[in-house]
Amino acid sequence: MKQAQLNKQLAVLATGILTFSGVLIETAMNVTFPDLIQQFGISTKAVQWVTTIYLLMISIMVPLSNDLIKRFSIRKLFMSANLLFLIGVVLNAIASTFGLLLLGRLLQGIGTGIALPLMFHIILTYYPLEKRGTMIGVGTLTTAIAPAIGPTYGGFLSSVFTWHAIYLCLIPVLLCSLVIGLRGIPEISVALTSKLDVPGIIGIGCFFTGSLLFLNQLTQPIGWIGLAFAMIGFGLFFYRVKTTKHPLVRLDVMKQKSFRIFLFGFLVCQFLLLGISFVLPNYVQFVLGKTSFIAGLMMLPGALVGALLAPVAGKLFDRRGPKYPILLGLSIACIGWLSLALFMQMAQVSLLVLGHVVFMIGNGLCYSNMMTMGMNQLAKEAYSDGNTIYNTLQQFSGAIATTIVAVILGFFQTIPNTSIVQGTTSGSIVSVLTLSLLLLSSLIASSYYFLRRKK
Template identity: 60%
Template sequence: MEKAKINLLPAVLAAGIMSFSGVLIETAMNVTFPTLISEFSISTSTVQWVTTIYLLVISIMVPFSNYLIKNFSIRKLFVIANLFFIVGLITDFISPTFLILLFGRLLQGIGTGIALPLMFHIILTFTPLEKRGSMMGVGTLTTSIAPAIGPTYGGLLTSIISWHYIFLFLIPVLLLSLIMGLYAIPEIKVQKSSSLDLFSLVGIGLLFSGLLVFLNQMGTLKSLIPLLVGAIGLIIFLQRTSKAQQPLVRIDVLKNKAFDLFLCGFLVCQFLLLGISFVLPNFVQIVLGDNAFIAGLVMLPGAAIGAILAPISGRVLDKHGAKRPILIGLTLAAIGWLALTILLNQPSLLGLVAGHVFYMLGIGFSYSNMMTSGMNLLTPEEYGDGNTFFNTLQQFSGAVATAIVASVINSFQQRNPDYLKGTTLGSQVALLILFVLLILIILACVRHFWRTKNS
């Protein structure tokens, strides 16, 4: 590998800008959901597909990208990803119907699904081990800073002009990414090292699609059909992985229990991030009666703090190890999350902002360090597979969290004659479900670090 030719920081930032744009739209569109529900005459459980379809496509594309990275130059993949994203932005800007809006989100998912693993591949391949925590923090910063401005950006444009302009104003940002990437990423020849296991890719597609549709229709008899489709997809994927000479993803990395722990911790953090980005903006608009811009502003301080802490926490890990930032971060996140759940009973904008800020302090210290700690346990030959597991399941878990939260809230809204009370109760129940997952991860991490210390 010709490591000297790449301009590392601008290369990481160029790929990161695409991931940033994807998360920005994702969080910006969350505050438009009440507007979309009214404009397209759809339900809460239907509108969440604006986020879910995007995350679903990324979940399928990331394993495919593991194959692409092994067989095509990173420069070619970067350009292709960028062009897909730009076409998706144009499609959504002019979209007159909900289905066309979803198609544009699908194209953006293809772009991000290539760009996200590409960014971490560049970091893992070209960054020295002793600086990896800091550079992973920079990579995470590009995606974690998006929630800091996404809701405000989306709320402002929706309130003043139209939600369509959320997509238009990002086209210059993607063009900047394209120019930066063409400068920083050289054409490095790649010796094809694998063939595409198409059956594994089909299995992953059936698995993720089936599970997400099942979660969307959960509680109904017809939900059993997509659940069966998901089960068939899982069987196909596992059989191909065990029998294929060059599987799409090697699951041997999951035999490392410490890697599994950090992977699960990372996914729980993603659950929380996507769950709260759905709950809070909709709660502020539906229950408190504020507009989309105010709903976005509520998210701004906490998300900004989480983004700022990402590279700082990486340096703490490089200097002091994983134990301090991860355990302190998860504890702070749990306190802030519980406070948010309680505050929904007697909500005030200031209280919700304070609870979210406290929670994001914890996420800032733990989120990216979970991925860094997990990847550091692997050999260079396993980086591609580990990277695939982190990035695929990150997106899928985000889609699952959004689907679960939307389904829970929608269920309480329909069953309660008072729509506002139903929204409040549904929001609290959704947050409590995610809180239980957070507590389980905290206990598992404490157990791991205690055993490591005494081994």
């Protein structure tokens, strides 16, 4: 019994380390774009593919992993994800051409896209309901904190060494994850019960490819071609969901209102995390004149607070139920988030750090518990589909949030007769206030749910 419990913990730890590494470099590379443009002689639009191709592969692989989990053992999937990610990291550590850098990012996206849902699959399958809140809190710690730590990690290594060090330092971490996984994840055969939905894969691949192309080329004609491509892809995917016996993802879980409420809240938390990770560093550099390293460093206190609160919030969920941590967390997050809009008018780093810390306290209390509460609404046989929907939309919502705040900032920065400082200040405040509408909507929806539940 003790050995089985240890193996479960090692399995979550191994997949958690791998997932953390994948999400970490999602934002760690953002501070290196000026260096990449200069080194490879490429444009700003071209360098965006360092992030775009990574998010694209994750978005495609997460729903595909829903099928892979039914076909291959957890051990085989973990080894494949770790080795693909490791190969991609090694390629980027030695990359001397832009093409090799993109190839490495592609492989990392595939590895992360497998590891992310695999971690939550292990938690949902092998941990009882009364311990699930704590373990999902530990699991979501990786996806909630890593994006905030990424800019500090990338800024420090690229300023002291070169951007190659971002990947070089991950190699021993990934090897450690591989050793832990091989030690803790047993080989359990899986009975093949379904056929691979190839048209569904093509449809969802087209949908995400077209959507990301549209988001990255919003003002260009090719962006609208991407949107049409995305709509065709979604139509094919939805048709397969409705007509085939073994679709890539079953969307029946979306019929449950309670599941939708907490899925929405979870995605709002992700929206805010990625949105502020873009807004604050830009504000600090353009308005306050600080370096990229300082801009990334100021995100660290909030990230550490969130890291400490994630497992604590899960234990609170298990002991006190969902209402207290979710509603308290959303309320505190609203206070912190709106204070950021106020503090941006004062232009002081210390106040911005304070506002971010308060927001991360609230976010840390409710973020993972939103996923726990949503998944608890489902029957056991629907866990895999619910897990896939959560993790797929989580990645995609991050891309959307970044695009929204980038468009708002770009609009205000290019207003005639407006300085870059004035434009960035106005754009940052409007971005925060715009996303605050989503946060308030989530608070209202969650409050309404618990009120009706009480009655």
